[in-house]
Amino acid sequence: MHDEHDHDNPWRQRWREGRIGFHQDAAHPALVRYWPTLGVAPRAKVLVPLCGKSLDMRWLARAGHPVLGVELAPEAVEQFTAQSQEGVSRYRLPGFEVTRQGTIELWCGDFFHLHIHQAFELGAFFDRAALIALPPATRQRYAFHLAQLVPPGVEGLLIGVTHENDGEGPPYSVRGKEIEALFERNFAVTCLEETGPDARGVAEQVWRLTRRGPK
Numbered sequence: 055m056h057d058e059h060d061h062d063n064p065w066r067q068r069w070r071e072g073r074i075g076f077h078q079d080a081a082h083p084a085l086v087r088y089w090p091t092l093g094v095a096p097r098a099k100v101l102v103p104l105c106g107k108s109l110d111m112r113w114l115a116r117a118g119h120p121v122l123g124v125e126l127a128p129e130a131v132e133q134f135t136a137q138s139q140e141g142v143s144r145y146r147l148p149g150f151e152v153t154r155q156g157t158i159e160l161w162c163g164d165f166f167h168l169h170i171h172q173a174f175e176l177g178a179f180f181d182r183a184a185l186i187a188l189p190p191a192t193r194q195r196y197a198f199h200l201a202q203l204v205p206p207g208v209e210g211l212l213i214g215v216t217h218e219n220d221g222e223g224p225p226y227s228v229r230g231k232e233i234e235a236l237f238e239r240n241f242a243v244t245c246l247e248e249t250g251p252d253a254r255g256v257a258e259q260v261w262r263l264t265r266r267g268p269k
């Protein structure tokens with residue numbers, strides 16, 4: 055099987071070469087706008103799959119949430135922790151090298167290897183450019199895996215994009231119908247906002263997902 059940790063993994067190459075155009079220099083505006091409208095408990099731990107070095111994690115931590123980010127590229131983890139003066143501690147878990155800075159834990163490894171027993175106490179999740187970073191078949195695995203990790207009642211935001219070059223990515227264009235087909239079985243799915251296409255024809259959608267099932 056393809057080893058996601060492989061040095062030749064395309065994402066590892068991107069990070070090594072600094073081709074990280076997806077990174078934003080501030081927390082995502084939709085996180086700031088919509089997070090407070092979710093029913094997430096104040097100190098709930100937030101899972102950030104495929105987290106990169108996103109400042110969304112700093113925003114969530116400042117809002118009082120412990121954060122568990124999962125990221126394949128050690129470069130992303132190093133660059134993230136270097137943004138702050140705060141001390142860092144490191145330890146190993148099966149499949150992951152964990153770096154902790156304050157209330158933020160970055161688990162370096164393959165998201166698909168994150169086991170439900172390692173992901174206990176997750177109270178929310180935030181996906182910006184995670185699902186849409188993945189090709190179609192892997193998106194199904196992602197939706198299923200996320201559903202396995204979070205207990206019923208847990209809420210999260212998912213920020214995706216659509217564009218005209220269907221089939222090309224990342225970022226892949228993932229339309230509303232596909233989001234619903236991927237998640238509806240296990241989540242209540244609501245579109246909160248759709249921004250019109252920008253100059254490159256890329257439109258952004260903000261989704262609220264609530265894990266179904268008895269609490």
Ligand SMILES: C[S@@+](CC[C@H](N)C(=O)[O-])C[C@H]1O[C@@H](n2cnc3c(N)ncnc32)[C@H](O)[C@@H]1O
Nearest residue numbers: 065076104105106108125126164165182183187
């Ligand atoms: C499009 S970027 C988005 C990063 C971040 N969410 C942001 O908004 O800046 C996708 C990230 O997922 C990471 N990644 C890809 N596949 C992964 C996997 N299977 N497990 C963990 N991280 C992965 C990549 O290295 C990359 O940093």
